[in-house]
Amino acid sequence: MGRRALITGVTGQDGSYLAELLVSKGYTVYGLVRRLSTPNMTHLAAVKERIHLIDGDLTDQSSINNAIRESQPDEVYNLAAQSFVQTSFKQPTLTCDVSGVGVVRMLEGVRLHAPQARFYQASTSELYGQVQREPQDEATPFHPRSPYGFAKLMGYWAVINYRESYGLHASNGILFNHESPRRGIEFVTRRITHGVAQIALGKSKNLHLGNLAARRDWGYAPEYVEGMWRMLQQREPSDYVLATNTSFTVAQFASLAFKVAGFRNWRKFVSVDQALMRPAEVHTLRGNPKKARKRLGWQATTRVPELVKKMVAADLENLEGPRR
Numbered sequence: 001m002g003r004r005a006l007i008t009g010v011t012g013q014d015g016s017y018l019a020e021l022l023v024s025k026g027y028t029v030y031g032l033v034r035r036l037s038t039p040n041m042t043h044l045a046a047v048k049e050r051i052h053l054i055d056g057d058l059t060d061q062s063s064i065n066n067a068i069r070e071s072q073p074d075e076v077y078n079l080a081a082q083s084f085v086q087t088s089f090k091q092p093t094l095t096c097d098v099s100g101v102g103v104v105r106m107l108e109g110v111r112l113h114a115p116q117a118r119f120y121q122a123s124t125s126e127l128y129g130q131v132q133r134e135p136q137d138e139a140t141p142f143h144p145r146s147p148y149g150f151a152k153l154m155g156y157w158a159v160i161n162y163r164e165s166y167g168l169h170a171s172n173g174i175l176f177n178h179e180s181p182r183r184g185i186e187f188v189t190r191r192i193t194h195g196v197a198q199i200a201l202g203k204s205k206n207l208h209l210g211n212l213a214a215r216r217d218w219g220y221a222p223e224y225v226e227g228m229w230r231m232l233q234q235r236e237p238s239d240y241v242l243a244t245n246t247s248f249t250v251a252q253f254a255s256l257a258f259k260v261a262g263f264r265n266w267r268k269f270v271s272v273d274q275a276l277m278r279p280a281e282v283h284t285l286r287g288n289p290k291k292a293r294k295r296l297g298w299q300a301t302t303r304v305p306e307l308v309k310k311m312v313a314a315d316l317e318n319l320e321g322p323r324r
């Protein structure tokens, strides 16, 4: 019989790429979706007819239990979260409820209703926060710098505790930033590529950004969902860093994006807006994915210059329609 998977956060960037991957591998895929008055299914266009959507919410235990009972999953991927760091400073308790306690609710649901299922938790490089070592790997101490970061830290430890207490096959993927044309417009990479496309098409004159000196290890999202799947194919559960081991500043990312669109002097278009600065910043992140390479045979291949090209091209196409 084919395998069954339940994905929370299925309508997002990672959830939609993962749904496509699992459908292509012959899984029966269930997705947990939060009820919205205007549902956003854009990213699911390619697989919508082939997956099953179940209403539910990470803040509601009964809907989680129901989704697990209904889908009877072999694999559960918990990708849902309040995932925007900036918002977590404005909505700290909501962020903790969804991105921290929500993980415990998912683990409880699995423990009670599908204890044989393998569980993937979307952990994050934001756990490292004020970084203690460079590059960061699975043994680097954590120092979160936002409510998002400390909520995710709770989820990370909940996974380890359920593994140790109840023998669940539960793994943390400590993913560094991973982007794509499906990235939400509020995140800096997409804000830049969308802004550049607007300027190139004469729809805008400038782009407001926050901390230009922030440095990130940016990879390409479809490659990272493959890594998530590989983690759940291992005999033993564990925790893995997925990253490129290269890093760029926001300024460098912006400069490359303007260059792709034919502008040499990116500074002319960019102004710094203090409102986009964070109360506590994660200044730099770079991950060491050696364990994932060795145990999962996983490697990131797309680097920032290529990623920027894909994202700018997609934003130009979205805004002007397909080029002939």
Ligand code: G4F
Pocket: 083, 084, 085, 086, 123, 124, 125, 126, 175, 176, 177, 178, 186, 187, 188, 189, 191, 208, 209, 210, 211, 212, 214, 215, 216, 250, 276, 277, 278, 281, 282, 283
């Ligand atoms: O794109 P960002 O908002 O992503 P951030 O905060 O690194 O978090 C993302 O990656 C994490 C993985 O490490 C995920 F866990 C998390 O859910 C999310 O997907 O910001 C990146 C950097 C920050 O240092 C920010 O201060 O870019 C800086 N930045 C500069 N100008 C900006 C802007 N960020 C945003 N969002 N918008 C700006 O205009």
